[in-house]
Amino acid sequence: MVEPQRLQKIMARWGVASRRQAEAMIVAGRVRLNGKVVAELGTKADPQRDRIELDGKPLARASSNFSIAPPQLRYILLHKPAGAISTCSDPKGRQTVLDLLPxxxxxxxxxxxxxxxxxxxTGALLLTNDGDFTLKLTHPRYHLPKTYRVEVEGHPSETVLQQWREGVALEDGRTLPARVHKERIKPHRHCTILTVVLQEGRNRQIRRVAAQLGFPVRSLHRQAIGSLQLGQLKPGQFRLLQKAEIHMIKYEQLRT
Structure with missing residues (x-):
């Protein structure tokens, strides 16, 4: 018999939702266990024996002679093209990053x-059906560095760049220190190319900081997540991560 586990962990392991999303589904009364609405987040179940339902649809059926295995976990590096939405679905019918998968x-x-x-x-984005992995890499506690190539309007001085490095006060709080430097290419008279390495990932953070400093972003491209480089992938292309790369990302996440 399998050791009973918390429902949100089972749902995350099965790729139904991230653990946080699964907890929200339970709180909203969308999850049933053996026909009864689950009322507590700590409720445990055995997916081989218990019937788990989300919105009335079964996730696992009880069976005495059939071992239910979780789906194969996949970890994907995608080169997100401009225009694609980084969500699972879009009410406006726009292309999402999931639409790029088979x-x-x-x-x-x-x-x-x-x-x-x-x-x-544009640039590097990870996709996976591993809910635990998603939760850990997006949790505010961890600060896996991400590297961006940013084109801004105008020519920020070293003083302005130092402000960015030390942290900038936004409406949702001061940003963490960042690594920011100009790329060594011939400057364009109307713009500057910067390499920015962030230790956090607030909504539109680079665009907000650049605008506040007076140098709005013209284009933004994520080159790397931790030591995982986008490499030769073209916009819209993707590849499965190798085992060594998965272990590397998990190790880097634990070190932060």
Whole structure:
């Protein structure tokens, strides 16, 4: 017999939702265990024996002679193209990052973007059906560095860049220190190319900081997540991570 586990952990392991999303589903009364609405987040279940339902649809059926295995976990590095939305679905019918994956994969399990890039931004984005992995990499406690190539209007001085490095006060609090430097290319008379390495991932953070400092972003491209480089992937292309890369990302996340 499998050791009973918390429902939100089972749902995350099965790729139904991240653990935080699963907890919200339970609180909203959307989850039933053996026909009864789950009332407590600490409720445990055995997916081999118990019937778990989300919105009336079963996630696992009780069976005495059939071992229910979780779906194959996949970890994907995607080059997000401009215009794609970093969500699982979009009420306006716009293309999402999940639409770029094979239909066969999406029909078998549910994937989640790990963090976000806004619609106009491009570059490295992780997708996975591992809810625990998603939760850990997006939790505010961890600060996995992410590297961006940013084109801003005008020519910020070293003094302005130092302000950015030390942290800038935004409406949701002061940003953490960041690494910011100009790329060594011939400057354009109307813009500057910067490399920015962030230790946090607030909504539209780079765009907000740059605008507040007086140098709005013209384009933003994420080059790397931790030591995981986008490499030669073209916009819209993706690849599965190798085992060594998955272990590397998990190790880097634990070190932060």
């Amino acid at each position: 239909e066969a994969w999406r029909s078998q399990t549910r994937f989640f973007p790990v963090g976000r890039l806004d619609a106009a931004s």
